[in-house]
Amino acid sequence: MGKGRAPCCDKSQVKRGPWSPSEDLRLITFIQKHGHDNWRALPKQAGLLRCGKSCRLRWINYLRPDLKRGNFTKEEEETIIKLHEALGNKWSKIANHFPGRTDNEIKNVWNTHLKKRWSFKDGNSHGEELSSITSSSSSSSTSFTTCGKQNIGVEKVEDSQRAKDPREEQTSCSVSSYDSNSSGAVEVPIRPEEQIMDSLLQYGGPYDVNNMLQEVNKPGLEIPLEADVDFWNMLDGLDSVQVGHDQVDARESSNFIQVENKKWLCYLETELGLDAMGEENREVLTKDAVVAPENFQCQPEDVAYFPMWPSWPHDHNSASK
DNA sequence: AAACACACCAACCGCTGCCAC
DNA sequence: GGTGGCAGCGGTTGGTGTGTT
Numbered sequence: 001m002g003k004g005r006a007p008c009c010d011k012s013q014v015k016r017g018p019w020s021p022s023e024d025l026r027l028i029t030f031i032q033k034h035g036h037d038n039w040r041a042l043p044k045q046a047g048l049l050r051c052g053k054s055c056r057l058r059w060i061n062y063l064r065p066d067l068k069r070g071n072f073t074k075e076e077e078e079t080i081i082k083l084h085e086a087l088g089n090k091w092s093k094i095a096n097h098f099p100g101r102t103d104n105e106i107k108n109v110w111n112t113h114l115k116k117r118w119s120f121k122d123g124n125s126h127g128e129e130l131s132s133i134t135s136s137s138s139s140s141s142t143s144f145t146t147c148g149k150q151n152i153g154v155e156k157v158e159d160s161q162r163a164k165d166p167r168e169e170q171t172s173c174s175v176s177s178y179d180s181n182s183s184g185a186v187e188v189p190i191r192p193e194e195q196i197m198d199s200l201l202q203y204g205g206p207y208d209v210n211n212m213l214q215e216v217n218k219p220g221l222e223i224p225l226e227a228d229v230d231f232w233n234m235l236d237g238l239d240s241v242q243v244g245h246d247q248v249d250a251r252e253s254s255n256f257i258q259v260e261n262k263k264w265l266c267y268l269e270t271e272l273g274l275d276a277m278g279e280e281n282r283e284v285l286t287k288d289a290v291v292a293p294e295n296f297q298c299q300p301e302d303v304a305y306f307p308m309w310p311s312w313p314h315d316h317n318s319a320s321k
Numbered sequence: 322a323a324a325c326a327c328a329c330c331a332a333c334c335g336c337t338g339c340c341a342c
Numbered sequence: 343g344g345t346g347g348c349a350g351c352g353g354t355t356g357g358t359g360t361g362t363t
Contacts, residue, residue, distance in 0.1 A: 018331075018357095039349065056349075057332065092351060103351070108330055111353095326362075333355075340348085 015049040019058055023048060027055055028063055028213055061102045065213045068100025072109055080106060081118050 015023075030046035036059065039052035048055060072080070076098060083094045091103035091110075098106065 016333075040347085051333095053334090053349085054332075060350095061331075089352065104331080107352070112329060324363085326360100328360075329358085331356095334353085335351105336353100337351075338349090340346105342345085342347105 013049070014043070014051045014054070016051075016054070019062075023050065024058070024063060027059060031059060031063075032213070057104075061104045063213075066100055067102070068098075072101075076101075077109070077114055077117075080110060081114055084110060084114075084118070 019027075026046050026048055030042065034045070036042055036056070039056045041052070042048075042055050043050045043052055046055075050058075079097065080094060083097060087093050089107075091107045095101055095103040095106050
């Protein structure tokens, strides 16, 4: 072995931990345009401070457009159990039987509850009881897409209880921010450009990678990749704003959130040439982020449009960092 | 209401297998 | 056949949410 393999990347030079929205967008945009022939070279080419491995993992497990999201059905779970009996911990081989599912996902499902069910079935007669408990996860809310921790517990919580959780109400993946049928949401017409912005980054609504992918592919919406450094700097700036939230405990300040959302939207629209927010709100960009300027009035539609700070998949992680 | 325990899952780490030279 | 580089795989961990006491 000798010195062993050289590390795949310089750990001190790459970013680690949860992926930010802008990183996701960068990765998606790059792969949509150039594919992923060389994972090692990809981060540099895409302007990402990430290890190629990390990029690959993020794409395969999370950003791929063909991913099937949502809970596993009872049939899928049964199949996993059968395949595991035949193949063992060959997660990638098992995953081959589930188009749109990742090996990591299947591994997690197995380790979290299928293993228990299987061992119970194997060892005693309580298999059915446990099965009825664990498989409850497959019966609820299969419509939502990736929400990170947002869907934890939703699987097991009754609807009546679910509604009590304000975070769940505001960020639930099954409720689009511009779904006019959403209970409690102020019904306002959403401009097309706002929909683009919203679905592109889902800044004020549920995080849906599929939406982002669709928007990236839309004709007429050109996302600068290599050339427009400002654009990415701006997105990177968003990340830092998010990270800074815990510093100012801003999640508890709805006014702050609304203002920040507005600022973000103004800026992004300006950058993308949509310029839909108008001149009056753009000056907010120059103001202090924490204190809402007096002349900035949050309209009801702002609240409806930005019901909550974005719930990126990694939100639970970044909040503590 | 607080403290604790448990569940969950995204992401990391290190190993393996394959391929080119 | 040996070596190095790569993608892929599987085990594990860390952080957060949820349930229970």
